[in-house]
Amino acid sequence: MAKKAFENLTESMFYVLMAFLHRELCGTEIAAFVAEKTAQRIQLGPGTLYTILSRFEAEELIVEIAVEGRKRTYRITPKGKELFFSELKRLQSCVADALEEVSL
Amino acid sequence: MKQTIRKIVPVHMFDLPEMETWLSYLAAKGLWLKKIDSVFAVFEKKEPASVSYRMEPMTERIGPPDASQIALYEDFGWHYVCSASYFHFFCTTEEHPTELHSDPYMQSCAFSYLRKKMKMLRFAAVFIFLCLAMMLYSVLGHPAPMYYLVTHGQPSLILLSALLSVSALFQSYSCRKKLEKLAHSLSEGNPMRHHKSYRANYFFPISYSVILVCSLLLCTHSFWSLLSKKESYPLAEYTAALPTIRLEEIEQARSDVPLPDNMETEGMYESHRTDLASSIVSIDETLYLGHETGELWKDQSGFYRPSLTSTFYTLRFGFLANALVDSLIQKDTELSVYEAVTYQELFDTDFDRAVLVTEAEKQCFYAVKDNRVLALRYYGYGNLSAFTEELYQAVTAYST
Structure with a gap:
């Protein structure tokens, strides 16, 4: 799960952006989504999640939309979606190259 | 009434795995961390338990974490204990807790604020060192240095500057070295170890205490000298x-x-x-x-x-x-x-x-x-x- 696995986003960052595509979420809901989506392969820790959310918010990839008690809910921004889809395209291209090489 | 016990911290604050291990070891003996600094730690006497401690670097400012961070960590079973020396301390009694960090690279990013702080400490040390050099020059550059030192010089200020600059330089160097090693390993994708045997070393807490006491005495003395009238x-x-x-x-x-x-x-x-x-x-x-x-x-x-x-x-x-x-x-x-x-x-x-x-x-x-x-x-x-x-x-x- 090293940084080199992704050019711009780490695997955790990519999945966090993915979680926001169709819904607004708080921290624990993001962790639950990622765990379910990856069949428990990736279990985001609160430290990692908090660091990612802070960084995404600072880079305006997500925006805070509600605070209930101590729970914060976020929504993805157009900039966040753009970054997600450009990363997706890059990954698709990687996978396509790999499949082509494997099928030779 | 809750019984508290104070102990000298025998592990350097920036040796994270060793510090976490020491705290867990004491919790197993019934001493639960209440607050800590570079020299002393205060423990509350409770039932002995298997407690895991984790140290999180401060990421935006010096002070306790914000409520949303505490809440998020609590959702995962980690309870906030205290903050000290650029770190937040969390603990859990769960046997197999979700680790705070699942992505070593993101964990290395969490240290960036701390690295900036260490850089500032280094600049502060260099600044104090320059002040010291100027003070020494004013004494040694005088045709009669001893006369100047006795009648006009303030050796206590020179001593204070020397003490502070050496201490700040040493601290920034030792902390930065440990931090860089850890952050580099994390950015390479290596997860952090949380259990590491430690050897009690009282050099740092004792030297911190001596420097602090000497600095306070010298500050008081300089202040008193300024007040004394001719x-x-x-x-x-x-x-x-x-x-x-x-x-x-x-x-x-x-x-x-x-x-x-x-x-x-x-x-x-x-x-x-x-x-x-x-x-x-x-x-x-x-x-x-x-x-x-x-x-x-x-x-x-x-x-x-x-x-x-x-x-x-x-x-x-x-x-x-x-x-x-x-x-x-x-x-x-x-x-x-x-x-x-x-x-x-x-x-x-x-x-x-x-x-x-x-x-x-x-x-x-x-x-x-x-x-x-x-x-x-x-x-x-x-x-x-x-x-x-x-x-x-x-x-x-x-x-x-």
């Missing part, structure tokens, strides 16, 4: 005993004729203290003798007007006395390039050391007795060396 009176108003002889005595000894009664005189008494001298008393006297008697200076430059400046130092450290005398001689003769200067060590006195320096109509007398130094600068035609016995009596009888 006392100054016209000599005519000062009636107590002086640690020197009067100019009139020297001049009277020149002739059998009594000095005129209505002679105009000037005189000032000043005293102050410095870091190296518990008291520096300075007495300036001038007699307008020639104005009454018509006597002129030998070079016919004007009426004879003798003067005497006596400075009496009570040093805090006796071993500085001889160095101060050498320095005073250096200062008083540094401009004597046109006149012949004679130095004479006077051995037939009761002083520990006595030196007479003569240059035309200027005579300087320097004497040491224990931690006391007397320096006389006399312009006139009297003979200063004839008064060594009186000077000795005045010095030994004088009490500050």
Whole structure:
């Protein structure tokens, strides 16, 4: 799960952006989504999640939309979606190259 | 009433795995962390338990984490304990808790604020070091360094700057080294270890404590020195005993004729203290003798007007006395390039050391007795060396 696995986003960052595509979420809901989506392969820790959310918010990839008690809910921004889809395209291209090489 | 126990921290704060292991070890003995700093940790006595501790670097500012961070961590079973020395401490009693960090690269990003802080500490250390260099230059660049240090210098400030700069440089270096190693390993994708055997090392807490106590003492001392006023009176108003002889005595000894009664005189008494001298008393006297008697200076430059400046130092450290005398001689003769200067060590006195320096109509007398130094600068035609016995009596009888 090293940084080199992704050019711009780490695997955790990519999945966090993915979680926001169709819904607004708080921290624990993001962790639950990622765990379910990856069949428990990736279990985001609160430290990692908090660091990612802070960084995404600072880079305006997500925006805070509600605070209930101590729970914060976020929504993805157009900039966040753009970054997600450009990363997706890059990954698709990687996978396509790999499949082509494997099928030779 | 909850029972608390204070312990010296035997692990460097930036050795994260060792610190977490030490805290878990104590929790297993029933000592649960309550608060901590670089020197002491306070524990609450509870039931012994298997507790995992994790240290999270502060990411935006110095202070406790915000409520949303605490809430998020609590959702995963991690409870906030305290914050200290750029770290937040969390703990959990779950047997298999979700690790705080599942992505080592993101964990390395969490250290970026801490790395900036360490860089600032290094800049602060360099700044203090420059201040220290300037202070040292002002002392060592003076023609008579010991005289400057005793009368004007503030060795306590120099010592404080040296202590702080060395400590800040050492701390920034050691912390940065540990931090860089950890952050580099994490950015390479290696998860952090949370259990590591530690060896108790009390060097850091003890040295931190010593530096802190010394800095506080030196700060207090410097502040106190700033507050201490210089006392100054016209000599005519000062009636107590002086640690020197009067100019009139020297001049009277020149002739059998009594000095005129209505002679105009000037005189000032000043005293102050410095870091190296518990008291520096300075007495300036001038007699307008020639104005009454018509006597002129030998070079016919004007009426004879003798003067005497006596400075009496009570040093805090006796071993500085001889160095101060050498320095005073250096200062008083540094401009004597046109006149012949004679130095004479006077051995037939009761002083520990006595030196007479003569240059035309200027005579300087320097004497040491224990931690006391007397320096006389006399312009006139009297003979200063004839008064060594009186000077000795005045010095030994004088009490500050």
